[in-house]
Every structure is written in structure tokens, then in C-alpha cells.
Amino acid sequence: MDSLYITTDGKIKGEGNTIYFVNEKEKRSFPVQNIKEIVCMGQVSLTSGAISYLLKRGVPVHFFNRYGNYEGSLFPKFREYYGEIVVRQAEHYLDYGKRMYIARQIVDGLKHNILKNLRYYLKRGKEVKSSIEKIEKVETDTESITQLMNREGRIWSYYYDTFDETYKAFPLERREYRPPINEMNALISFGNALLYVTTLSEIYHTPLYPGISYLHEPEVRRFSLALDIADIFKPVIVERVLSSLINNNMIKNSDFRIEGGYYLKNRAKKKFLQVYNEKLETTVFDRKLGRNVSYKTLIRMEAYKLVRHVTGKGKYRSLRRWW
Numbered sequence: 001m002d003s004l005y006i007t008t009d010g011k012i013k014g015e016g017n018t019i020y021f022v023n024e025k026e027k028r029s030f031p032v033q034n035i036k037e038i039v040c041m042g043q044v045s046l047t048s049g050a051i052s053y054l055l056k057r058g059v060p061v062h063f064f065n066r067y068g069n070y071e072g073s074l075f076p077k078f079r080e081y082y083g084e085i086v087v088r089q090a091e092h093y094l095d096y097g098k099r100m101y102i103a104r105q106i107v108d109g110l111k112h113n114i115l116k117n118l119r120y121y122l123k124r125g126k127e128v129k130s131s132i133e134k135i136e137k138v139e140t141d142t143e144s145i146t147q148l149m150n151r152e153g154r155i156w157s158y159y160y161d162t163f164d165e166t167y168k169a170f171p172l173e174r175r176e177y178r179p180p181i182n183e184m185n186a187l188i189s190f191g192n193a194l195l196y197v198t199t200l201s202e203i204y205h206t207p208l209y210p211g212i213s214y215l216h217e218p219e220v221r222r223f224s225l226a227l228d229i230a231d232i233f234k235p236v237i238v239e240r241v242l243s244s245l246i247n248n249n250m251i252k253n254s255d256f257r258i259e260g261g262y263y264l265k266n267r268a269k270k271k272f273l274q275v276y277n278e279k280l281e282t283t284v285f286d287r288k289l290g291r292n293v294s295y296k297t298l299i300r301m302e303a304y305k306l307v308r309h310v311t312g313k314g315k316y317r318s319l320r321r322w323w
Contacts, residue, residue: 135155138158194238302318
């Protein structure tokens with residue numbers, strides 16, 4: 001058990017080497033040595049003993065509100081935190097040419113992975129050819145981060161234009177998430193939020209500081225490096241989870257509630273989390289390593305590629321899905 005997902009209200013307590021989740025209906029125990037992160041989807045409180053123990057064990061805790069929106073994280077100190085690497089990260093942010101190189105790699109990676117998905121659908125008779133051609137024409141060799149962000153936004157817009165063709169059961173109409181205007185927008189937003197915290201947890205296990213980013217501007221409320229890396233994996237992980245849920249009829253209209261916007265009910269969150277976790281544990285063969293690696297491991301490997309790049313030990317090339 002790498003990730004512990006808590007979808008009901010209650011309290012997390014620490015007793016000895018065990019973490020307990022307690023509410024009016026149950027008391028469940030979880031050996032902390034098997035947990036790498038905790039994701040709380042309900043109204044969950046932690047006792048001081050649980051907080052102290054989780055921090056000592058290096059287990060981050062992420063909090064979502066009842067609408068499935070990310071609220072914040074409880075982070076242990078960065079145990080592999082290296083001052084020199086943070087300085088190198090900052091140098092690559094402050095040097096505009098170096099920053100642009102990394103930012104372009106991120107957009108080139110997500111562009112490749114989006115096109116990989118669309119060509120898959122094209123072979124299966126979906127009418128996505130015009131969107132493929134539009135995305136192929138989007139150039140990432142811009143002179144500024146602002147221009148590059150605009151090009152990235154154009155790529156995502158062309159991509160989302162295909163969703164009504166590929167997922168007819170839940171029309172997207174347009175991408176709108178504040179609040180989500182329909183079921184598909186709710187699914188995308190929930191998946192993106194999950195991927196953000198997964199990416200954040202994987203960065204924690206590297207020497208990188210998650211507040212220094214290259215495509216996204218560093219933010220006060222979020223760790224923006226996680227936004228950078230997560231963008232590369234959205235077509236690889238989130239969209240494939242949506243495909244499994246929708247094409248296997250696991251999600252229905254009755255799985256959503258409307259409260260000023262569309263949000264997943266608790267049972268739908270559980271279904272999503274099950275498929276999402278299965279996708280993270282899915283493995284692919286890495287020819288360079290000569291072994292299978294999980295999707296979650298690929299995220300951490302992406303972070304380590306940045307470590308090698310900023311320290312001058314390698315040239316960063318973002319993940320391009322080869323399978």
C-alpha cells in the first residue's frame with residue numbers, strides 16, 4: 001500500500017507504530033511502514049500524535065474538500081533536501097534561456113503524449129484528424145514564457161475539442177472548472193487534482209524543491225514544479241483513467257451531484273480512485289533500464305531527470321510515451 005485514500009469523515013490517530021482511522025462506524029489500522037502518502041477526501045482531522053509520527057516517518061498528507069478540490073498538504077521536512085541543487089534549480093529559473101529550454105521540453109512532452117492518444121483514436125475510426133493537424137502545427141519555439149503558455153493552452157484546447165467525439169456519453173462542450181459545468185469537466189478536474197498530489201509526493205522523494213518551476217510561474221498557494229511535471233503526464237494517466245471509467249460504464253450520470261457546479265459523489269470518487277491507483281501501478285518496459293517500471297515510478301524518474309539536468313550531469317528531455 002503506497003497511497004492511503006480516505007474518502008469518509010473521521011480522525012487519524014497514532015498509537016505506537018500504527019496509524020488508526022476512526023469514526024462513528026469503524027476503527028481501521030494501517031501500518032505506517034507500508035504507506036508513502038495519505039490523501040484525505042473527507043473532513044479528516046489528525047491528532048498531534050499522528051501528525052508527529054507521520055512527519056517523522058516522512059509521510060505527506062494531502063487534503064481535498066468535499067467537492068474534490070485540492071486544499072493543501074501537510075509536509076514533512078524535505079529529507080533529501082540539498083541546498084546546492086536548490087541553488088542550481090534557481091539558476092535555471094533566473095537564466096531565461098535555461099528556463100525556456102526546460103519549459104519547451106515540458107510542452108513538447110505533453111504535445112507528443114496528446115498526439116499519441118489522438119492517433120490511437122484515429123486508428124479506431126474517431127474523427128480527430130483535424131485536431132491532430134492543428135496540434136502538429138503549434139510551434140513551441142517561442143521567445144517568451146507567456147507565448148509558450150499561450151501555445152500550451154492552444155494545444156489543450158484542440159485536445160479537449162476531441163472529447164465530444166471520443167467520449168459521447170459525457171459531452172465536454174468546453175473546458176470549464178471554476179466550477180465544473182458538467183460531468184466531464186468534473187472528472188477531468190478531479191483527475192488533474194489527484195495527479196498533482198501524486199506528482200508532489202514523488203518530488204518529495206527527490207532532492208528537488210517543488211516551489212521552483214519553469215513553465216508555470218512559482219506560486220504561493222501551490223508547489224508549481226508539480227504543475228510542470230504533472231502536465232506531461234495528464235494525457236498518459238488522467239485521460240486513460242477517464243477512458244477506462246467511461247468506456248467500461250463504471251461512471252453514470254447519477255454519480256454526480258449539482259451544487260453550483262458538477263461534483264463527484266463519494267461512490268464515484270471511490271471508483272475513480274480504484275482505477276487511478278491501478279493505472280499508477282501499471283508497468284511498462286523501459287529499454288534503457290532493461291526492466292518494467294510503474295507509471296508512478298516514471299513520474300519520479302522525470303523529477304530525477306531534472307536533477308541531472310540542473311547539476312550538469314545530463315540533458316533534460318521530457319517523457320515521450322513510447323508504448
